[in-house]
Amino acid sequence: MSSVSTPEPGGTRAVRRPRTLKNRSYQVARWLHVYTSMISLLIVLFFSVTGVVLNHPEWTFGSAETRQQVKGTLPQTWKAGSAVDWLKVTAALQKAGLKGTAGDYRADSGGDTLSFRAPGYSADVNIEPATGRYTASVDSQGWVAALGDLHRGRDAGSAWSLALDLAGYFLTLIALTGLAMLLYLKKLRLSGILTLLAGAALVGLLMKLALK
Structure with missing residues (x-):
């Protein structure tokens, strides 16, 4: 592949190096990560908030059965x-x-x-x-319970079931592209992977305690 040169002040030309496969892969991962994050931003916010509310059934916010x-x-x-x-x-x-x-x-x-x-x-x-x-x-049961059932996908119909599937796909893509981007960042790669392993170990420990 031939190099592309662009004119610069003074009549000289700077040689633009062709992008390597590594650079192109990083750009694709970053593009997917950014735009899937934007698409699923409200989905992530909804499941984050309703997940916390589900974990605290005493929070009714004035909603009555x-x-x-x-x-x-x-x-x-x-x-x-x-x-x-x-x-x-x-x-x-x-x-x-x-x-x-x-x-x-x-x-x-x-x-x-x-x-x-x-x-x-x-x-x-x-x-x-x-x-x-x-x-x-x-x-x-009130709007708080309704949001909880939407979080769980209970009695919500086929349209909401499809929305849950799409949310799962988007969140999986966000996680994988974020990991791919980390692997391209040489200065942060080791510390990022160690943090990932520590987080996985903590989640595994909490799951083991919950299942006892």
């Missing part, structure tokens, strides 16, 4: 013959104010039941087979 019962009667079309039309039942209950993902469908002579789940929210519904009257026990 509420429990109530919702009663009503399903429309006459909630059954198709003798079988329960769960789609119509779900739609009718959501129209009545229940939210979240419906599931745990069960139909028997003792009563037809289903549940709704969302972060920080649950509703268990019991339906009288003969009349279509229902009673829903609704438990709203």
